[in-house]
Amino acid sequence: MKRKLVLEDGTVFIGEAFGAEAEKTGEIVFNTGMTGYQEILSDPSYCGQIVTLTYPLVGNYGINRDDFESINPAIHGFIVKEAADFPSNWRSQLSLDEFFKMKNIPGIAGIDTRKLTRIIRKTGTLKGALCAENKSDAEVLAQLRAVVLPSDQVKRVSTKSSYPSPGRGCRVVVVDFGMKHGILRELNKRNCDVVVVPYNITAQEILSLSPDGIMLTNGPGDPKDVPQAIEMIKGIQGRVPLFGICLGHQLFALANGANTEKMKFGHRGSNHPVKDLSTGKIAITSQNHGYTVEESSLKDTQLEVTHIAINDGTVEGLKHKQHSAFTVQYHPEASPGPEDANGLFDQFISMIEAAKEEGEKTCQSVQI
Numbered sequence: 001m002k003r004k005l006v007l008e009d010g011t012v013f014i015g016e017a018f019g020a021e022a023e024k025t026g027e028i029v030f031n032t033g034m035t036g037y038q039e040i041l042s043d044p045s046y047c048g049q050i051v052t053l054t055y056p057l058v059g060n061y062g063i064n065r066d067d068f069e070s071i072n073p074a075i076h077g078f079i080v081k082e083a084a085d086f087p088s089n090w091r092s093q094l095s096l097d098e099f100f101k102m103k104n105i106p107g108i109a110g111i112d113t114r115k116l117t118r119i120i121r122k123t124g125t126l127k128g129a130l131c132a133e134n135k136s137d138a139e140v141l142a143q144l145r146a147v148v149l150p151s152d153q154v155k156r157v158s159t160k161s162s163y164p165s166p167g168r169g170c171r172v173v174v175v176d177f178g179m180k181h182g183i184l185r186e187l188n189k190r191n192c193d194v195v196v197v198p199y200n201i202t203a204q205e206i207l208s209l210s211p212d213g214i215m216l217t218n219g220p221g222d223p224k225d226v227p228q229a230i231e232m233i234k235g236i237q238g239r240v241p242l243f244g245i246c247l248g249h250q251l252f253a254l255a256n257g258a259n260t261e262k263m264k265f266g267h268r269g270s271n272h273p274v275k276d277l278s279t280g281k282i283a284i285t286s287q288n289h290g291y292t293v294e295e296s297s298l299k300d301t302q303l304e305v306t307h308i309a310i311n312d313g314t315v316e317g318l319k320h321k322q323h324s325a326f327t328v329q330y331h332p333e334a335s336p337g338p339e340d341a342n343g344l345f346d347q348f349i350s351m352i353e354a355a356k357e358e359g360e361k362t363c364q365s366v367q368i
């Protein structure tokens, strides 16, 4: 069966349908990773987006129970050059097609994804629709141009209520803006006693859990769409060590008076070089973001740039000049991608231990 991809600039691609028969619209974004499609399609930060992969063979090792970054993918569609009909891997349980049918996600194959990527790079991120081939282009285009992208993605993917992930180590409250499971895996690996809480929790509610440290996770959409989180961060920073990833990093910047802006086409892939300005070392990182912290807006804040992207010089890491708080724009939990930046979780735990040792910021001394 044929399926059609219509872009808001009027470009139409015809390809082979796979996955669900659903018709979906969303922002079209590209990811340059050569592997890791299961982690990409289940990363909640892609909520409402239709993702194209520049790597041409997708689905070869199927879908397995171990590699999910969330149980229910929030993406609106997948665009690939070739979708494997017969995956081959001992862990494989389903093909991409079977999985997408189960989760009501449409896919399109046989697309010149490199041409599509060049369009996105030239025009900037644009809206697109996946629909049946026999629909009129003009009609789809008119509907697509009228679509207003939703601003409640974080609400859609964040947990509805708090839940624990127990351990015997440091008490960490994880604020879930659309958390990838990889973050929880890294904290569990370090024996943390975790409580995952919803995006709209208040500073007071967090402090009442007596955390030793607080994590702000990744998540979808524009950070300015989550004003309550910005207020919450103002109330918690300085009380216990803080570590933010991606959307968490952007919200931390906004809470400290900096600004964020939309990028032309963003960074999405598992091969993005990032420089640590304190050591000069370069790490290859996994990334998925369409917004960035505006460097010039940091001038009058208490924030310092710690990392920059090698490809375009954008801000990739921040730390607070007074408080125990640092954030990165990239994904140290990898999944998919390299583990070069994994050590940031150890840095966070060391920070917590140092703060506890100092005795100034132990859970007992946190004043609610």
Ligand SMILES: NC(=O)CC[C@H](N)C(=O)O
Pocket: 045, 217, 218, 219, 220, 221, 222, 223, 245, 246, 247, 248, 288, 289, 290, 291, 292
């Ligand atoms: N992975 C993320 O947390 C993404 C953050 C934000 N939604 C962006 O696109 O920039």
